[in-house]
Amino acid sequence: MNSGIRERVVRFGAGNGLAGILSTSRDAPPGLPFVVIVNAGIIHRVGPNRLYVDVARAVAALGYPVLRFDLAGLGDSEATRTEASLLESALLDVNTAFDYLASTHGATAFLAFGLCSGANYALLTAFREPRVIGVLVIDPTVTRTRRSVMVHYARRLRNLSTLRSMLTLSHPKFLQRIERLRSLAVARAAQGQSGQNAEPPREKVTAEDSRRSLEQLIARGTQLMFVFTGGVNHVYNYRNQLYDLLPGFDFRGRLRLDYMPDTDHTVSDGRGRRQLIDSVSEWLAQSFPRTGATDTAVSAIVEPPRAVVGRVGDSP
Amino acid sequence: MNLQFFGSSSRQLFGAYRPPANGLPSRGAALLCPPWGQEYLVSHRIFRRLAVRLSESGYHVLRFDYYGTGDSAGEREEGDLQSWLGDALVALEELRDISGCQTVATFGIRLGAIVAWQLACTRSDVHSTVLWDPVVDGSEYVRELVKAQAEVDRWLLTPVRHESSPDRAQDLLGFPLTVAMRRSIEAVTPDIFLHRTAAHVKLFYSDALPGQEKSHDAFHAAGTPFHAETIRGQTPWREDESIGAGGLPVLVLERMVEILR
Numbered sequence: 001m002n003s004g005i006r007e008r009v010v011r012f013g014a015g016n017g018l019a020g021i022l023s024t025s026r027d028a029p030p031g032l033p034f035v036v037i038v039n040a041g042i043i044h045r046v047g048p049n050r051l052y053v054d055v056a057r058a059v060a061a062l063g064y065p066v067l068r069f070d071l072a073g074l075g076d077s078e079a080t081r082t083e084a085s086l087l088e089s090a091l092l093d094v095n096t097a098f099d100y101l102a103s104t105h106g107a108t109a110f111l112a113f114g115l116c117s118g119a120n121y122a123l124l125t126a127f128r129e130p131r132v133i134g135v136l137v138i139d140p141t142v143t144r145t146r147r148s149v150m151v152h153y154a155r156r157l158r159n160l161s162t163l164r165s166m167l168t169l170s171h172p173k174f175l176q177r178i179e180r181l182r183s184l185a186v187a188r189a190a191q192g193q194s195g196q197n198a199e200p201p202r203e204k205v206t207a208e209d210s211r212r213s214l215e216q217l218i219a220r221g222t223q224l225m226f227v228f229t230g231g232v233n234h235v236y237n238y239r240n241q242l243y244d245l246l247p248g249f250d251f252r253g254r255l256r257l258d259y260m261p262d263t264d265h266t267v268s269d270g271r272g273r274r275q276l277i278d279s280v281s282e283w284l285a286q287s288f289p290r291t292g293a294t295d296t297a298v299s300a301i302v303e304p305p306r307a308v309v310g311r312v313g314d315s316p
Numbered sequence: 317m318n319l320q321f322f323g324s325s326s327r328q329l330f331g332a333y334r335p336p337a338n339g340l341p342s343r344g345a346a347l348l349c350p351p352w353g354q355e356y357l358v359s360h361r362i363f364r365r366l367a368v369r370l371s372e373s374g375y376h377v378l379r380f381d382y383y384g385t386g387d388s389a390g391e392r393e394e395g396d397l398q399s400w401l402g403d404a405l406v407a408l409e410e411l412r413d414i415s416g417c418q419t420v421a422t423f424g425i426r427l428g429a430i431v432a433w434q435l436a437c438t439r440s441d442v443h444s445t446v447l448w449d450p451v452v453d454g455s456e457y458v459r460e461l462v463k464a465q466a467e468v469d470r471w472l473l474t475p476v477r478h479e480s481s482p483d484r485a486q487d488l489l490g491f492p493l494t495v496a497m498r499r500s501i502e503a504v505t506p507d508i509f510l511h512r513t514a515a516h517v518k519l520f521y522s523d524a525l526p527g528q529e530k531s532h533d534a535f536h537a538a539g540t541p542f543h544a545e546t547i548r549g550q551t552p553w554r555e556d557e558s559i560g561a562g563g564l565p566v567l568v569l570e571r572m573v574e575i576l577r
Contacts, residue, residue: 007328007389009319019319021387044360046386049490053387076319076332076364162471268490 005060010067012100017078018093020045020069023060029290033133034107035059036097037068038090038114038121040266044075048115048266051273055113058277063290065105069097087124094125102131109133111288116140116265126222127213134223134287136280139232139265143207145244151237211246218252223287225256227276231265256283317367322410329403330387331380332364333414334371343374344443345417346576347408347435351426351451352501353461353491355553356385359425365564366423369573376415380407393485393492397430397500401438404431408439419443421576422515426553427451430504436515444516446572449551453527454504461488509534517542518575520568522551547571 010022037052039045045068046053056066071093073079082089094112101107111134112122119137126132144152156162165171217224228236236242239259243249258279263272323329336342348363350356367377382400384390408420421444424432429450436445451457465488485492493501506527517540521528524546535542547568 007321007387009321011319042361043357046357048357049354050385050392054392075360076317159471264490266490269487270485270492 005057010069010100013072013093013096014080015078017080018069018072018096019076020067020097021056023056023066023068025060025063025065028063028065032064032290033109033111033288034101034105035064035066035111035113036094036101037066038094038112038118038125039071039074040115040118042074045070049268051115051267054273055277055280058281059284062281062284064111064284064288065101065107067097067101087121090121091125091128094121095129098129098131111136113137126217130220132222134225135217136225136227136283138227138267138276139229139236140226142236142242142245144235145241147244148235148237148241152234155233155237207245211249214246214249218250218254221254223254223283224251225258225280225283227258227260227279229263229265229267229272230261231263233261237261323403323406327383327403328389329380329383329406331378331407331410332367333411334367334377335415336374336376337371340372340374342376342415342417343577344419344421345376345378345411345415346370346421346423347404347411347432348377348379349404349422349424349428349431349435350379350381350385351424351428351553352385352497353493354489355426358553359428362425362564362569366569366572369569370576373573373577375576376411376417378407378411378414380404393494396494396496397427397504400431401434404435405439408435408441412441421446423448423572425449427457427501430508433508436513436517437511440514442513442515444518444576445513446518446520446576448520448568448572449522449525449553450519450531451501451504452506452508452525452531454501456526457504458493458498458501461493465489506530506534509540510538512538512540518572519544520572521546522565522568523548543575545571
């Protein structure tokens with residue numbers, strides 16, 4: 001670990017039930033935004049293959065304080081009894097983390113970071129919470145485009161393992177789906193017997209909802225960094241798919257889009273991880289420069305640095 | 317539960333300590349030794365649950381991360397089984413210090429079981445060691461990892477650029493296996509159980525393991541009494557679809573707590 005980094009355990013929330021690690025630099029200028037990292041799936045705060053630890057330390061070394069913590073019921077955080085849905089509970093926990101950092105460290109601005117479900121939580125938090133001035137997400141949920149469907153099946157058909165397994169009905173995804181259907185049938189049968197609904201209905205988020213929320217984020221001056229990896233190439237498989245999903249959307253130069261087709265969903269390979277950390281560091285330095293702290297960071301949002309924005313080259 | 321960093325400032329280790337729950341009188345102390353890589357991730361929730369159950373049985377419990385793993389300082393590429401043993405010794409001292417207990421039981425899963433066993437061999441204050449699916453054939457373990465990675469790669473449409481060469485770390489299921497770590501793992505054979513210990517040895521298996529019979533032969537040859545049982549069911553480190561956190565094998569955990577009483 002970088003010798004200039006200090007890490008300490010923090011407890012906060014009701015009954016100090018939420019637990020996390022706060023990484024700070026010994027010579028950080030005051031006023032930089034705090035980065036808050038949200039769990040990916042049910043993996044505890046170290047992140048998938050320790051990705052969150054690596055990112056937190058690299059970012060803290062640049063001067064940005066970083067909190068990676070466990071949502072209630074995950075890792076070392078206590079589960080809470082609540083009527084709230086899983087989603088609402090998670091968003092509440094992230095807000096609680098912001099409040100904790102505000103009251104104990106004087107934090108006024110935050111960057112929300114997450115991978116996969118953590119990316120979705122980070123985005124949803126930003127939609128609601130004006131204190132979020134930047135969002136950094138890896139593989140958030142997106143939908144396919146006609147082109148991405150064609151790219152996917154074209155690649156699949158060129159893959160010998162896929163062809164062989166299709167003929168023998170032994171493709172792992174096919175077997176997993178069969179197993180899921182079997183489990184679902186068992187769960188439904190149990191549900192029928194108990195008369196209880198095992199899973200509450202999910203709230204539907206439409207493409208129009210997402211577009212409107214993103215527009216509000218951009219209008220607010222929030223800086224965005226989206227990263228898509230090869231781990232989700234069944235859904236996202238060419239560099240500018242995000243732009244095709246939002247035709248005519250004006251990011252006003254506040255989006256950095258990185259496409260990393262040759263790393264996996266959790267950026268587990270050493271080379272991919274170094275590349276990600278370099279990109280994140282670059283985005284932070286350009287969007288939220290060290291000099292001048294939060295005031296400068298806010299003004300940087302109003303006048304975004306042109307170097308990090310714009311549509312990148314379109315090559316699948 | 318008290319989350320804390322401990323150890324020297326140059327080698328900070330992370331630990332989670334639980335005293336006996338609800339003011340129960342102390343029955344002893346237990347140190348939990350985690351495994352490596354993906355198995356570390358899936359075992360986190362299991363160890364947390366085991367710590368809760370042991371605490372509810374009156375034990376002081378310390379979970380910890382080796383240097384270069386979890387929340388501890390260090391990079392993923394740092395460490396091997398020898399340095400892990402050093403970290404475990406520091407953790408054992410920490411547990412004795414916090415709990416005031418003179419003796420300790422060690423628990424380990426997979427490669428963590430090897431560390432737990434080595435503690436039992438090197439320290440006379442370890443009175444029991446509980447080993448769950450211990451990796452006793454290190455070479456076979458590495459071969460299984462390589463095979464599992466190849467199976468993942470086979471289905472990828474855009475292959476990941478794994479770093480792989482004899483003198484560098486090899487990316488295996490999301491973690492870099494360094495040359496030093498690989499060598500230390502490959503040095504593990506059932507013969508490690510030829511070393512005699514005065515600690516009570518309890519072995520738990522989720523299924524038949526490579527080297528299991530030879531391990532038992534080694535215990536017999538060393539004259540070490542041991543108890544072994546197989547509880548088939550969930551094996552979190554062998555799930556078909558990895559979500560980074562396996563199911564909770566409740567039966568095994570309950571049996572472990574029960575057998576320590």
